[in-house]
Amino acid sequence: MGKLGGETLATVGSSIPALMFTCATFKQFFPHTVKIKLEIWWDKLVHWLFPEVQITFNEYGSSLYNRSVAYDTVESYLCSKSVAQAARLKAVSVKKDQPLVLAMDDYEEVHDEFQGIKVSWYRGKESTDLLTNSIYPSQTNSIYSRQRAPESRYYQLTFPEKHREFVTGKYLKHVMQEGKALKKGRRFRRLYMKNPSDGFWDYAIFQHPSTFDTYAMDAKRKKAIINDLITFSRAKDYYAKIGKVWKRGYLLYGPPGTGKSTMIAAMSNLLGYDIYDLELTTIKDNAELKTLLINTKSKSIIVVEDIDCSLDFTGKRKETDEEKKEKANYGESKVTLSGFLNFVDGIWSACEGERIFVFTTNHVEKLDPALIRRGRMDMHIELSYCCFEAFKVLARNYWNIDSHPLFEKIKQLFSEVNMTPADVAENLMPKTLGGDVITSLETLIQALETVKEGAGAKTKEEAKVDAEEEEAKKEEEEEEV
């Protein structure tokens, strides 16, 4: 503003309304190219008179599928400022999995100050016509119509030209960091599953209490898994540098009750990711699988449980009664192995980064090697019977103890017999309200001894060989049938 003298400024100021009126009147008669030029000159004139910079954060970007993350982050950041300053507020998040969040209403403005620099934020609304004609072309296709927004808003940040470098650098970094932290702290995680009526993802609030602290496992292995997950979640730049899609696959395998589902919950709680539970037998064909994939969000875990039972990827499997029922409800799934492999790491898997794929199985040996090769399933995690160290985690969870005179006996029994963490946990649970630690430990010892006697005092190795032989016999019988 110091560029102009007081008198000149007064003259220019009083001429602006007249100029605007004249422009608006004649604009309709100008050819399109002239109109564009006039708009550019007009912007330049305004900028010369009021040297300010504006940055707009649109609710929807060029992507047809997603709300802008930056817009949501700004909204979270401005929440407390809006509550303190705006005359009109709006409840923007009244979903079942989120506490009520208030934001400034449309056409409101709030001010912010960071390290002595003042800026202002304005919330505007874009014309629906523009939105429908350009970014969201009218489509009858269900994914488009479901995702289309009826109107689009934006936040506009305005600040003096002289602070351009500071605001575009330090200030916006601060806004994004604060906004993300607020969003994360406020949001419950979601468990998505396919809605049978319309074939789209539907979700429930996910509040599973399992964490890696309470997960019973050998400490060294557990640490390695945690490190792997955390390294992945922070490796955006690294994945970009090596030219790889930012995703990682984990194969969890082991007998029933060894904690595969529990580990998925612990992963979600560690990273704050949502879970998509994919039931392959309910998916019609490869196209539907692709649609579901592109509608998953980043920061998520896509789970296929019991993948050996999901589809006939092995070509050897017999249908279970449950699958027969599903077939009757949904029709036969035409998802093929190649369609599924494309789902995991084809070109479409790159549409949103930061995703984890988890497959679980009780029979790893039955899976097609292509499905679980390294690079597709990067980490193979065997979850097996409870060891003494894992038992100690459960004892701490259930009874808050790290040692006990009965531990020696339990240690000895764990070296002799197999028991899943699920069974150990069940035995440690107090059976009555006033249950005590000694009764629980004795119950567990008794259960372990019963297994030992039942197994004919077989060693673990002998039991394993027997189980393998039995499995091979079953397969032979199946083949004959």
Ligand SMILES: Nc1ncnc2c1ncn2[C@@H]1O[C@H](COP(=O)(O)OP(=O)(O)OP(=O)(O)O)[C@@H](O)[C@H]1O
């Ligand atoms: N490693 C573990 N740490 C803590 N609890 C566990 C662990 N493993 C199993 N449990 C307990 O056992 C129960 C069953 O475990 P979970 O469902 O995770 O097993 P699973 O391997 O997924 O079984 P399935 O193959 O039958 O689906 C859980 O609710 C949990 O309480």
